Amino acid sequence: MPKDAIVRTIGLKKTFLLGKIPLHVLKGIDIEIYRGEYISIMGPSGSGKTTLFNMIGGLDKPTEGKVYIDEVDIAQLDAYELAWLRCRKIGYIFQTFNLIPVMTALENVMLPMIFGGMEHDEAMNKARELLETVGLGERLHHKPFELSGGQQQRVAIARALANDPAIILADEPTGNLDLKTGKEIIHLLKEMNKNKEVSIITATHDLKMLDVSDRVIWIRDGMIERIEDRENLQIRVGEVEGEEAG
Amino acid sequence: MAVDVSKKKKIEKQLVLPLSHAFNMSLRSIKIRFGRSIIVTSSIVLGIAFLMSILSSNAFITSIIQKGPESLKIALQQNLDEIRTRQLWLISLSLLVCVVGIINAMLMAVTERSREIGTMKCLGALDKFIVELFLLESSIQGFAGSIIGVFVGTIATFLTYLLRYKGLIWSIFPGELLIRYSVLSILLGIIISVIGAIYPAYVSAKMEPAEAIRREV
Ligand SMILES: Nc1ncnc2c1ncn2[C@@H]1O[C@H](COP(=O)(O)OP(=O)(O)OP(=O)(O)O)[C@@H](O)[C@H]1O
Ligand SMILES: [Mg+2]
Numbered sequence: 001m002p003k004d005a006i007v008r009t010i011g012l013k014k015t016f017l018l019g020k021i022p023l024h025v026l027k028g029i030d031i032e033i034y035r036g037e038y039i040s041i042m043g044p045s046g047s048g049k050t051t052l053f054n055m056i057g058g059l060d061k062p063t064e065g066k067v068y069i070d071e072v073d074i075a076q077l078d079a080y081e082l083a084w085l086r087c088r089k090i091g092y093i094f095q096t097f098n099l100i101p102v103m104t105a106l107e108n109v110m111l112p113m114i115f116g117g118m119e120h121d122e123a124m125n126k127a128r129e130l131l132e133t134v135g136l137g138e139r140l141h142h143k144p145f146e147l148s149g150g151q152q153q154r155v156a157i158a159r160a161l162a163n164d165p166a167i168i169l170a171d172e173p174t175g176n177l178d179l180k181t182g183k184e185i186i187h188l189l190k191e192m193n194k195n196k197e198v199s200i201i202t203a204t205h206d207l208k209m210l211d212v213s214d215r216v217i218w219i220r221d222g223m224i225e226r227i228e229d230r231e232n233l234q235i236r237v238g239e240v241e242g243e244e245a246g
Numbered sequence: 247m248a249v250d251v252s253k254k255k256k257i258e259k260q261l262v263l264p265l266s267h268a269f270n271m272s273l274r275s276i277k278i279r280f281g282r283s284i285i286v287t288s289s290i291v292l293g294i295a296f297l298m299s300i301l302s303s304n305a306f307i308t309s310i311i312q313k314g315p316e317s318l319k320i321a322l323q324q325n326l327d328e329i330r331t332r333q334l335w336l337i338s339l340s341l342l343v344c345v346v347g348i349i350n351a352m353l354m355a356v357t358e359r360s361r362e363i364g365t366m367k368c369l370g371a372l373d374k375f376i377v378e379l380f381l382l383e384s385s386i387q388g389f390a391g392s393i394i395g396v397f398v399g400t401i402a403t404f405l406t407y408l409l410r411y412k413g414l415i416w417s418i419f420p421g422e423l424l425i426r427y428s429v430l431s432i433l434l435g436i437i438i439s440v441i442g443a444i445y446p447a448y449v450s451a452k453m454e455p456a457e458a459i460r461r462e463v
Binding site: 116 | 260261262263264267271274275277278361362364365366367368369370371372373375454455456457459
């Protein structure tokens with residue numbers, strides 16, 4: 001029996017029009033990501049990682065090709081179903097944290113649950129629990145600007161987990177963090193991946209991410225260059241680090 | 247039975263933004279961006295104060311004609327007819343300026359908060375939640391601004407009439423009419439604010455989340 005694909009893309013292309021000049025950012029991406037996997041998407045700046053994320057997350061429409069989430073073609077969804085998918089099935093984490101500035105940590109985590117129709121008190125309890133799991137039990141009532149970058153990203157992780165999504169999409173979650181904090185965030189994500197059985201897809205330049213990934217998808221110029229399992233990876237990491245240093 | 251199943255599915259798939267929650271969010275948005283809120287609100291204050299000063303001055307004159315001494319009646323009647331024609335377009339103009347001011351300020355708010363809007367959509371906000379939040383925010387400002395405007399306009403007019411007619415004013419004080427005009431002005435103030443916010447709210451709701459988040463301000 002084939003493994004259960006939570007995300008599947010077929011011939012995914014995205015072209016932006018800059019004035020009249022077409023810019024082909026994704027040139028046909030076929031990937032399959034299985035339930036419970038931890039995937040890293042690696043590639044140089046401008047290779048199309050964020051664009052790919054936006055397609056997978058239903059945040060933008062592909063020019064060509066299909067995205068299936070849980071075997072549902074998301075192009076077939078109406079606005080309401082798409083919003084529901086974003087609310088319940090996918091959790092998003094951004095490089096810039098993107099917390100709602102007027103809300104406390106607790107309220108930020110509650111928001112997706114409120115949208116999803118959960119009762120206020122139930123949402124509050126669950127948000128508190130989630131914030132405790134990410135180590136912010138003491139900071140429930142702080143506003144984002146009162147928190148450090150690492151703490152904000154923890155809130156974002158708690159928020160992404162709010163509705164028990166099947167997938168977490170994290171676009172350079174450690175991009176704005178220092179080495180140590182970045183490591184903590186990566187391990188937190190890995191922990192959530194193991195404990196909650198949520199598939200995690202991260203885009204990153206961060207080689208620390210390789211250690212925890214089940215597979216790494218390398219993309220370059222809008223195409224998949226290679227896909228590697230962790231076993232093969234171990235040999236490569238040294239090589240890549242050498243590349244980067246040189 | 248089949249009906250039951252589909253109903254259940256609908257309920258399961260609901261997305262909501264409770265009014266109390268929306269109200270709370272709007273109120274805080276206003277507070278945290280106090281500077282800009284003041285600009286929007288003060289444009290409403292000015293418009294409504296102007297409207298109310300004209301309306302209340304009408305109320306005083308009408309009341310003097312009805313209850314005041316004969317000697318004043320004829321002169322004021324002429325005055326009233328003359329003023330009325332001019333007033334209408336002055337009022338319209340001032341309210342129009344109000345609407346434009348609100349549209350402008352709200353459009354600024356949309357660009358400034360584009361990322362926040364995109365994020366909310368990622369969390370499952372429907373377009374109509376975004377519209378709701380912006381309209382709510384604007385009507386709260388409209389309400390507050392109108393109340394202040396009504397006070398300012400009425401008091402200013404009252405003082406001018408008090409200076410001109412002295413004690414007479416107390417005996418003809420048109421309380422009921424003033425209250426009616428105040429309610430009218432406040433309603434109008436809220437309606438204007440909502441009208442001014444509709445277009446910006448629509449613009450913000452229609453952005454694709456990816457675009458909204460990408461846009462740097
Ligand atoms: N909305 C857009 N309009 C026009 N061009 C775009 C748009 N979004 C992305 N691009 C272009 O597509 C290319 C890929 O961008 P993308 O953000 O996907 O890269 P990335 O791999 O995420 O890079 P980074 O690692 O720096 O985040 C870039 O050349 C970018 O300029
Ligand atoms: Mg990127």
